[in-house]
Amino acid sequence: MTSYIIRRLLILPIILLGVTILIFAMLSQLSPGQRVAMYTREVASQENIERLIVQHGLDKPIYVQYFHWLSNVARGNLGFSKTGGEPVFEMFVRLFPATLELALLSTIPLIALGIWLGILAALNHNKWPDQILRVVSIIGTSLPLFVFALLLLMFFAARLRWFPPGDRLSLTNQALVDSAAWRAGWAPVTGMYTLDALLRGNVAVFLDALHHLVLPVTSLAALNCAVLLRVTRSSMLDTLRQDYIRTALSKGLSYRTVVRKHARPNALLPVVTVGGLMLVALLNGAAITETVYNLPGVGKRFVAAAANLDVVTVLGFVLFEGVILILGNLVVDILYATIDPRIRLG
Numbered sequence: 001m002t003s004y005i006i007r008r009l010l011i012l013p014i015i016l017l018g019v020t021i022l023i024f025a026m027l028s029q030l031s032p033g034q035r036v037a038m039y040t041r042e043v044a045s046q047e048n049i050e051r052l053i054v055q056h057g058l059d060k061p062i063y064v065q066y067f068h069w070l071s072n073v074a075r076g077n078l079g080f081s082k083t084g085g086e087p088v089f090e091m092f093v094r095l096f097p098a099t100l101e102l103a104l105l106s107t108i109p110l111i112a113l114g115i116w117l118g119i120l121a122a123l124n125h126n127k128w129p130d131q132i133l134r135v136v137s138i139i140g141t142s143l144p145l146f147v148f149a150l151l152l153l154m155f156f157a158a159r160l161r162w163f164p165p166g167d168r169l170s171l172t173n174q175a176l177v178d179s180a181a182w183r184a185g186w187a188p189v190t191g192m193y194t195l196d197a198l199l200r201g202n203v204a205v206f207l208d209a210l211h212h213l214v215l216p217v218t219s220l221a222a223l224n225c226a227v228l229l230r231v232t233r234s235s236m237l238d239t240l241r242q243d244y245i246r247t248a249l250s251k252g253l254s255y256r257t258v259v260r261k262h263a264r265p266n267a268l269l270p271v272v273t274v275g276g277l278m279l280v281a282l283l284n285g286a287a288i289t290e291t292v293y294n295l296p297g298v299g300k301r302f303v304a305a306a307a308n309l310d311v312v313t314v315l316g317f318v319l320f321e322g323v324i325l326i327l328g329n330l331v332v333d334i335l336y337a338t339i340d341p342r343i344r345l346g
Contacts, residue, residue: 004337008330019322020073023315024066030311078316083305088316091301097191098168099297102289103282105194105213106220111275114225118232118271119264125237133229140226149219149292156215163215166294168193173208216293220286224278231274232267239267265339272335280328 027035036052053059057068072078078088086094121133157165164170169177176182177196183189190196194213197206239245240263248258287299294300298317305313 005334008333012326012330015326016323019319019326020070021066023319023322024069026315027069028062028065073319078319079312081305081310081313081316083308083310083313084301088313091313092298092316092320094191095296095298095301098295099286099290099299100283101192101194102213102216102220102286102295102297103279104192106217106224106282106286107275107279109217110221110224110228110278113221114228114275115232115268115271117225118229119236119267121229121233122236122240122267123259130233133233137226137229137233140223141230143223145219145223146288146292148223149215149289152215152219153292164212166212166292168212168295169205169208170212173205177205216286216289216295219289219292220282224282228271228274228278232271235270236263236267239263242266269336269339272339273332276328276332276335280325280332283324283328 035058036049036056057065060068076089078092080086081088081091084091117133121130124130153165156162168174177193182200190199193209194206197203197209240259245258245263248262249255286297287303289295290297290300291303298320302314302317304310305317
């Protein structure tokens with residue numbers, strides 16, 4: 001297992017280097033004025049542009065520019081966002097907790113319900129529970145996320161008024177968590193309001209933050225749950241047809257025992273991959289959900305940057321998402337190898 005992890009870690013820098021080369025290739029297509037804007041918030045005149053080009057080495061050979069840019073990235077300098085009015089890296093740090101909170105809370109019902117319903121459908125193959133769940137999964141996988149999110153917003157927020165239409169907290173609690181008194185003390189401020197409220201022992205803020213997240217979490221979890229349901233059902237049906245399952249049944253083991261000890265663990269192998277990549281996709285920024293529900297996360301700012309042709313911010317987000325995707329795939333590979341010894345021995 002150790003040698004497998006070492007091999008994966010040795011490949012990681014090569015992949016990351018390839019990602020940076022691709023992003024720099026896109027950056028190199030920008031005009032001199034746009035490239036200068038990466039390093040300054042000034043509205044530069046033609047004379048200043050020429051001075052800044054020399055100052056930041058943009059007149060040097062392309063490989064020198066690449067290593068200069070890479071050294072800036074390593075120090076967290078991804079450029080200046082004209083849509084956010086702040087450095088891109090600082091904007092990531094500030095907005096990512098909201099996206100992380102949404103992704104983590106969406107993952108819990110997504111994985112729990114997706115796996116349970118998929119196994120339920122497989123164990124009742126061609127019976128009425130299976131038929132109903134197949135219809136539900138088809139609807140869930142074919143329904144666009146923005147349509148589902150808007151339906152929830154219109155019905156539960158606008159008509160019934162059970163949930164707030166957006167934002168992360170009510171105005172009163174938002175003023176509280178933004179205050180200096182909230183940030184003072186021993187408890188760390190993670191930026192995830194639900195966790196911060198628990199660390200502070202403030203039940204009112206915790207319930208308020210959770211109340212605001214019900215609709216966004218439902219939007220993300222429900223449709224992704226449909227995908228996981230189909231994958232789990234298909235994998236479970238394939239596992240139940242294997243020879244070792246029939247052998248275990250012929251030896252007198254109960255059907256429940258065979259399913260619990262033999263079929264279910266093996267059927268969940270492909271589910272680990274799909275579930276892990278789903279979490280990575282959620283971490284990369286649920287742009288549609290954050291935009292519909294006005295959540296100040298990474299995805300919403302990415303949409304705003306793209307709409308305003310803020311190329312520096314967009315490419316910064318692309319680099320950010322690429323790193324998360326690579327690291328997420330590494331974690332998924334390690335988990336898969338932990339569950340299935342054939343992978344690490346291959």
